Amino acid sequence: MSRNLTVGLLLALQFFSVIPVKKNLPMEKAQLTAMYAVLPLLGLLFGSVLASATLLIRETTDVSSLLMAFVIVAGSIILTGGLHLDGLADVGDAYFSYQDREKRLEIMGDPRIGAFGTMVLILFMIGKVIVISEMAMNISLWTIVFIPIVSKIGLMLLFSSTASAKNTGLAAYFQKSADRKRIAGAASIWLLIVATAMVFLMGWQITGALLIAAAIFSVIYRQWCRKNFGGVTGDLFGAYVEGTELLLWTMLLLFI
Template sequence: MNRQLGTGFLLALQFFSVIPVKKQLPMEKFHLTLMFAMLPVLGLLFGSVMAASVWLLRETTDVSSLLIGFAVVVIGIALSGGLHLDGLADTADAYFSYQDREKRLEIMGDPRIGAFGTMVLLLAIVGKIIIAAESIHAASLVLVLVIPVLSRIGLMALFSSTSSAKPNGLAAFFQQRTDQRILRLTAMVFMVILLAAVISIANVWVAFVLLVMLLVSLWLYRAWCLKNFGGVTGDLFGAYVEGVEILLWTSLLFFV
């Protein structure tokens, strides 16, 4: 079983990070299900690198919190290869085109970035840097680590509970080859474990705020995807990760 979990994690690295895994891996239904189940573990890896970077900059330099926030955001982008930001830009171009559903999906599939995608991309990056800088000033390193994990738990829940907008898209390809029931159960288990850890290290209030923010944003975003696109796509998944991480950083700023 450990070998199978390792294969799932390596697949997650191949598809959702820039960490090179130069190995031909099996892609049967069981392995792809494990790949998505390993997303929170991948988030834990990313969060650990970010938290370690914050600690190193805090303890060994006199740089400002703004520079630390910049470093955290850049590290996150570098580790994911900008995958989620690409989805955010494509989603913005499609949504703000104000076209019908079919045209929006067509625009989303265009590899070029438009004016709206560029504007949303810049606002998201700059906004995330500022919000992270302000939050890091007061937040513990544990919460810096937790945010990438929570966003990927939400991604797994969104993936396993929402139908694909396109029958031949990447989201449909993976949904047809994964066990959605197992992924929903796995998302709940990871959520319980993570919140228990937050309660033990921080307090119940912090865990409550993070849980509410994640669940409400997941429900609203899922409804928005169904209304405007008829389901989810790979780009919408990327936009979700970026959006929910900004929301969680903001919640640390105002409620923790």
């Protein structure tokens, strides 16, 4: 069991981060299930790195809140290798093409970015920097840690509860191969642990607002994916992570 968790963590780093893991790792059911089960640990790693960088810059420099927000956003992109933003751009191209479902899936599979994807990406990035800049200098470092963890738990639940829109592709292979019931169970345990920690460190009001907002968004997003694409894909997972994190940052803005 511990070996599977170790391999799962290495696979998570390999597929969901820019951290190089130059190994040929087994990708059977147990390892892929473990990969998704440990995704919140990856969120913890990303959040801790961003929080540490924020603390260091706050204590050693006198930068503006806008620059601080840029550092947080850029750091997140660097840590993930832009994986989720790539998915967001592809989803933008597909959805705003106003084509039928099959054509949308075909557009998402195109490695090139189109006009709609570019516009979605630019507006999203500007919006995220502006939202974070409004509170970058006085935001609790714990919130920076917890936001990527919550988005990864949501990703686990979306992955385990929604059918794939395609029969091909890496995400479809993962969904066919992994034990989605175990992943859903692991997500529930993670949610309980993280919610408890958030209440203790941030208070129940902020915790409740963030988790309720994330839950509502997840339900709406799942239905939107099923209606417009017939299920989920790797790009839709990436867009979900980015959308959830922007929503959580926006909710925090309302409490500061």
